[in-house]
Amino acid sequence: MMKLYTYYRSQASFRVRIALNLKGIAREDSFLHLEKGDQFAAAYRAINPQMVVPTLLDGEVKLFQSLAILEYLDEKYPQPPLLPADPAARAWVRGIALINAADSHPLIVPRVRHYLTDVLRVSDEQRLAWIQHWLGTGLQAIEALLAEHPASGRFCHGEEPTLADICLVTQVTPAKTFNCRSTPTRGSCAFTTPAWRSRPSPMPSRRGSRMPNESSSLRGVRPRRCLLSPAGAAIRRAFTRMLQCPN
Secondary structure: OEEEEEOOOOHHHHHHHHHHHHHOOOEEEEEOOHHHOHHHOHHHHHHOOOOOOOEEEEOOEEEEOHHHHHHHHHHHOOOOOOOOOOHHHHHHHHHHHHHHHHHHHHHOOHHHHHHHHHOOOOOHHHHHHHHHHHHHHHHHHHHHHHHHOOOEOOOOOEOOOOHHHHHHHHHHHHHHHOOOOOOOOOOOOOOOOOOOOOOOOOOOOOOOOOOOOHHHHHOOOOOOOOOOOOHHHHHHHHHHHHHHOOO
């Protein structure tokens, strides 16, 4: 069985968990608390010298970086596919995914946030403005690309979730966490997102594939009004599809 080193609030790990759920792949989760520094322990540093999550162990294979893991899973377990068959479509899907995974998300991860406050000594208000700026910039770009994409269907591309949808979800969840509000353009941060509980979530006490309270906090929740189309609808469908997958 695969083993995934993860953190319940890690968007990079969230991408891998969604993909594993979509493909119905069983695994064991090992939770690290990044805010408490579990990733800096010598034992984990020996596993992942970058001291980040996720890390996926598949027998003798050790994998790191979420998009590399997603591509590995898609090649080893091709059904359901996370990339379309057409080369141009595959490139487009990868491009949407990279807006989140390579541009926006790396600028707001815990080690960057700590550097801003601990080394550069920015205020909490300045740090929040930094986070909201980069999340909003990415969301605006995704919105524009979805609006012009002729193949956007029930999901970002076509009728089934792809890497683009997985990364769209992990662009929106931190926007909710950091109260990313509407902007003077079209309100790129006001996506249709389930109402995540505002109180801090506890560390997981069970071995499971979802974030703590994910299922209970998403099921039956009426989403906020969406200012974006088709992006907001794509997010809602991606969340729904994720929750329909087995643990």
